[in-house]
Amino acid sequence: xxxxxxxxxxxxxxxxxxxxxxxxxxxxxxxxxxxxxxxxxxxxxxxxxxxxxxxxxxxxxxxxxxxxxxxxxxxxxxxxxxxxxxxxxxxxxxxxxxxxxxx
Numbered sequence: 001x002x003x004x005x006x007x008x009x010x011x012x013x014x015x016x017x018x019x020x021x022x023x024x025x026x027x028x029x030x031x032x033x034x035x036x037x038x039x040x041x042x043x044x045x046x047x048x049x050x051x052x053x054x055x056x057x058x059x060x061x062x063x064x065x066x067x068x069x070x071x072x073x074x075x076x077x078x079x080x081x082x083x084x085x086x087x088x089x090x091x092x093x094x095x096x097x098x099x100x101x102x103x
Contacts, residue, residue, distance in 0.1 A: 003073055003085070007103050011046055011075045014096065015083045020050035028057050029065060038070055041086040045096045051080040 003011070021040045024033055040047045049066075051057055063074040063082055075083040087097040 003075070007100050008075050010100065010103055011085050012083065015046055015048060015075065018048050020048040020081060022047065022049045023052055024049065024055050024057055024062060025052045026054045028055060029062055034069060037066060037084070041070065041072055041084060042088050042090060043093060045088050045093065046083070046085050049082045049084060
């Protein structure tokens with residue numbers, strides 16, 4: 001499912017007050033960070049990932065890799081912060097995805 005512009009705007013408004021949950025540092029985008037992103041998305045459905053100053057990663061490359069390998073969708077790329085969305089596999093955690101489907 002691709003997000004429409006209205007759905008992106010809604011998710012962006014929901015993520016506005018959120019703090020980054022995962023940080024990509026000097027070790028880059030390794031398997032531990034991908035696992036952390038998977039777990040966080042499964043628990044929350046909407047997260048922010050921050051690229052620290054000491055990383056060599058590009059935000060667009062990180063977004064592409066996470067979209068391909070995890071199946072997440074990037075909502076916004078603001079500076080060094082990436083907002084990701086993915087519907088949770090657990091039904092009890094699917095609060096946000098219900099609202100997104102209604103839009």
